[in-house]
Amino acid sequence: MAASPDPAKCLEFERLFRPLLDSLHRTAARLTRDAVRAEDLVQETALKAFRSFEQYEAGSNFKAWVFRILTNEYINLYRQRARRPAVVDFAEVEPVYEEATEDPQFFTREESDVLREQLTDEVTQALDRLPAEFREALLLSVFEGFSYRELSTTLGVPMGTVMSRLYRARQALQKDLRHTAEEAGILRRTATT
């Protein structure tokens, strides 16, 4: 049974939601890469959050709560993952980053400067090629400044999984861009760290 909207709660919802609008839209735009879908996603997030506002615990992290709705809506609307039967919990099979066996790869400052000068859309394309779980974590962390705790709440995974996803996302992104840069002759193939 839907509750009748309390005027004070309506006002409180708008007070809390409005400051997040730009951040929500930025994230939605990066997730969907489509202006119309981004707006739809933000609006659906707003409506769902409003309907569920009774469940929001005052004083808790509203940003993480709303972004969790956003990411869930994104999954429901566009990723479709949630509609597939969940056989294994992704978090359970993700190795924590300390257990990663591959040698980590890093760009030097000089290489990063070269990439800044030479690359254009390749960065966006590389971001979009990341596995969805990695990408969501990275976008929220790098572009929206989410703390690990906020990411844990938003993505609904333990802190260790958050760290694992961010680490692996960054490594995957660097490897992808290094490959791209080497293929394009922007970086020499011998360049290593």
Next chain:
Amino acid sequence: MKCPDARRHLYALLDNELDVERNLEVLGHLDRCPECARIASGTRAFEQMIREKDPPLPTPAGLADRIFTAVHAEALRLSCAAAPPAAAAPRLAPPPPSTAPPPAPAQRAHDSHGDPQHRPAAPVRPFPRRAVALVTAAAAGVAFLLTQLFAVRNPAEALVAGSVSQSEAVVSHSVPLEFSSSDLGTIRDHLAPKVSYEVCTHHDLQGAGFSPSGGGLCRFPNPPSPLAVLIQYAGLGTEVTHLVVPDTGILLDPSRLLPRCAGLYEYKWQGHEVLICRCGPSLCLFVFRSDQDVRGRLLSCLVR
């Protein structure tokens, strides 16, 4: 701390997520190890490069308005599906007397197809989902019913609903109005599943004597004409000063607007509620709501 340990914590260091002790350990290592310091510097530069290469899509100017329009419509829908919080709503004026008990759902469903002249004059009461569904199913009939409701109003009776004189309304014809069809399209898309309404276009306004420099008179090209709404803003357009339904002579007094939610107001009028959804400084959605029905009509959408 050795190089592999320091590099493993590099991202957490850059994310300011290390505890103080570990933070000092990593920083100490970077001071002693030029190669790790070089990697840390490169990683920082890489992350900055990523941010620069994927700039944010600017938030559309009207997005906030559109979203909160949708939220207010949702609030309206919820309030219609459940008991309205009349006692909790702040009121600027005493509520009109309401003594008639809400009719049974079956009776309401029957009334929604009956003679509007026989409707009780009580203000809006809780409207159950089942009745909403019934009325939705009979949308065409309800639209006709509402048309009759507004068409039969006696202007003299209607004037008592407000205290603003016609001359005062004319004096305030000073705010240029602009009409954005894209905004209408957005509202139409967002609200179509929730409310039924009629919408007028810019051409409708012009055809009805719309004056770019002095208010607008919105008429419907097709029934339910003669319904029309003139809306005027004062100052920067942040306040509604006069609400006029010209063909019926109805003048609404803004001081009687009852804040119901953020940007959502209601106005009691002859047993009916006029719900006004205002989003931002310029966008208005009028939803006329009877005591029998929750059908809405977008009578005027004037964008400054």
